Amino acid sequence: MRITVVCVGKLKEKYWQDAVSEYNKRLGRYHKMEIVELPDEKAPETMSVAQETEVKRKEGERILKAVKEDSFVVVLAIEGKMMTSEGLADFMAKKAVGGVSHMTFIIGGSLGLSKAVMDRGNFALSFSPMTFPHQMMRVILLEQIYRAERINRKEPYHK
Numbered sequence: 001m002r003i004t005v006v007c008v009g010k011l012k013e014k015y016w017q018d019a020v021s022e023y024n025k026r027l028g029r030y031h032k033m034e035i036v037e038l039p040d041e042k043a044p045e046t047m048s049v050a051q052e053t054e055v056k057r058k059e060g061e062r063i064l065k066a067v068k069e070d071s072f073v074v075v076l077a078i079e080g081k082m083m084t085s086e087g088l089a090d091f092m093a094k095k096a097v098g099g100v101s102h103m104t105f106i107i108g109g110s111l112g113l114s115k116a117v118m119d120r121g122n123f124a125l126s127f128s129p130m131t132f133p134h135q136m137m138r139v140i141l142l143e144q145i146y147r148a149e150r151i152n153r154k155e156p157y158h159k
Helices: 014-027 049-066 085-097 115-120 134-152
Strands: 002-008 032-038 072-082 102-107 123-126
Touching: 002 049, 002 134, 014 032, 014 134, 032 049, 049 115, 072 115, 085 134, 102 134
Parallel strands: 002 032, 002 102, 072 102, 072 123
Antiparallel strands: none
16 A cells, blocks of 8 residues: 655654654555655734634645545544554555555644545544644654554564
8 A cells, every 4th residue: 555644844853854764664664655745834823713724725725736636535633533553553454455555644734624625534533632743743643554554464563
């Protein structure tokens, strides 16, 4: 299966870059991986609801341009379905057996995802009701995809 991670915002700190690089390398054994990093929309510290909607709309347009039409899209959203690591492994295995050859995971910017991106999603996944920085979420997502592959292949991995 091909896996694409589309994310808004750059990884500035070397430790985040190193962690993403490590998991991307590990996942390369199992999948053709692609990470698409999109610029976040510059926005003032305090915004009106209309300004927030406009920022999400602009980021959403960039996200949707990066999503391939034939891809099964998983949006990361607080309101999505929570799963265990084993649940994610089972979900990914069932999608692969069911004919999904390309899965795209989307991590939005600091304000979340636009309605258009949420509507494009085939599945909404939540890692927690808490909000995480996009840099950390990228590492957590890659680690969980790697863990899912290890679980599905019954290969050892730390608990």
